[in-house]
Amino acid sequence: MAYPLADAHLDLAYNALEHGWDLTQPLPVLRERTAGPYRPTVTLPALAEAGVAVVFATLFVDPGRYPEPADAARAARRQLGLYRRWEAEGRVRLIEDDRGLVAHLARWQADRIPGLVLLMEGAHPLADPRELAAWYQDGLRILGPAWKDTPYAGGTGGTGGLTPAGRELLSAMADLGLALDLAHLSEAAFLEALDYPGPLLVSHANPRALAWREGAGPPANRHLSDAQIAALADRDAVVGVVLYNRFLDPDWAPGSPLPLARVAEHIGYLADRLGWERVGIGSDLDGGFGAEATPAGLDAPAGLLGLAPLLGPRARRVLGENWIAWLRRALPG
Numbered sequence: 001m002a003y004p005l006a007d008a009h010l011d012l013a014y015n016a017l018e019h020g021w022d023l024t025q026p027l028p029v030l031r032e033r034t035a036g037p038y039r040p041t042v043t044l045p046a047l048a049e050a051g052v053a054v055v056f057a058t059l060f061v062d063p064g065r066y067p068e069p070a071d072a073a074r075a076a077r078r079q080l081g082l083y084r085r086w087e088a089e090g091r092v093r094l095i096e097d098d099r100g101l102v103a104h105l106a107r108w109q110a111d112r113i114p115g116l117v118l119l120m121e122g123a124h125p126l127a128d129p130r131e132l133a134a135w136y137q138d139g140l141r142i143l144g145p146a147w148k149d150t151p152y153a154g155g156t157g158g159t160g161g162l163t164p165a166g167r168e169l170l171s172a173m174a175d176l177g178l179a180l181d182l183a184h185l186s187e188a189a190f191l192e193a194l195d196y197p198g199p200l201l202v203s204h205a206n207p208r209a210l211a212w213r214e215g216a217g218p219p220a221n222r223h224l225s226d227a228q229i230a231a232l233a234d235r236d237a238v239v240g241v242v243l244y245n246r247f248l249d250p251d252w253a254p255g256s257p258l259p260l261a262r263v264a265e266h267i268g269y270l271a272d273r274l275g276w277e278r279v280g281i282g283s284d285l286d287g288g289f290g291a292e293a294t295p296a297g298l299d300a301p302a303g304l305l306g307l308a309p310l311l312g313p314r315a316r317r318v319l320g321e322n323w324i325a326w327l328r329r330a331l332p333g
């Protein structure tokens with residue numbers, strides 16, 4: 001029996017709505033039809049074929065395009081609406097609680113329909129933490145307070161910690177039972193947020209020691225310092241490794257292949273410090289880059305199983321079971 005794979009970070013609705021991509025098509029069809037801005041890596045049939053049973057699917061709104069919370073909220077609502085439409089059409093199942101997860105996994109063995117858990121990446125669509133209850137009602141289960149800086153927290157490239165509004169947001173999240181995604185938080189905000197009483201995760205980030213060097217790559221604080229990783233060790237959090245060449249090797253040159261062994265190195269680095277049950281995949285495979293910038297053989301979800309020989313007997317945990325076990329603890333009953 002095939003084991004279920006899980007990916008803790010895909011921007012499905014963002015890609016569908018921002019680029020006008022029809023993600024209900026097989027991947028080769030979408031690739032033929034699309035002119036850019038980059039080569040697609042993920043569609044719903046491609047996830048089904050690859051055996052991806054669970055995806056943390058984002059509500060991601062670029063604050064540069066939608067600086068006003070009301071506009072950002074409308075854009076996020078359109079993404080949520082698309083996920084719900086896919087659900088109504090029988091293309092995905094939205095997972096909102098543990099019972100739903102267990103039922104989904106049983107049905108997945110037969111129908112291979114991907115299950116989605118909704119994750120808001122950056123809280124700027126919320127004008128006020130009190131708006132969170134309505135989003136929870138509509139199925140949101142995971143929230144990352146920042147992408148870049150938001151009114152709630154320092155984010156990628158920023159230095160600020162949690163703001164007073166950010167503290168309020170975390171307390172509203174805890175009351176509702178949402179999981180807190182630490183990805184993209186500035187180091188200061190990350191360390192402050194560790195006292196969050198609810199479920200914690202880092203949906204998509206890599207160890208800074210491997211992902212960054214002075215003068216190369218994205219801002220250093222996009223990735224986890226050794227101090228951040230050490231601080232996570234006594235928390236029940238899983239970290240998802242990003243499958244983006246620029247994050248895997250700061251010296252990667254566009255056009256050159258990046259060996260899969262490099263992905264296994266990132267996974268091993270985290271596992272050595274957190275344990276093999278605390279590492280998963282948060283591919284971000286469609287996160288503003290395309291097949292041109294993914295590791296060799298990983299230009300589509302079907303490539304995930306190519307990591308299995310490098311991971312040995314731990315493969316099924318890293319590629320799926322760790323996130324599923326985390327969800328069983330994190331989702332409401």
Ligand SMILES: [Zn+2]
Pocket residue numbers: 121184204284287
């Ligand atoms: Zn991201």
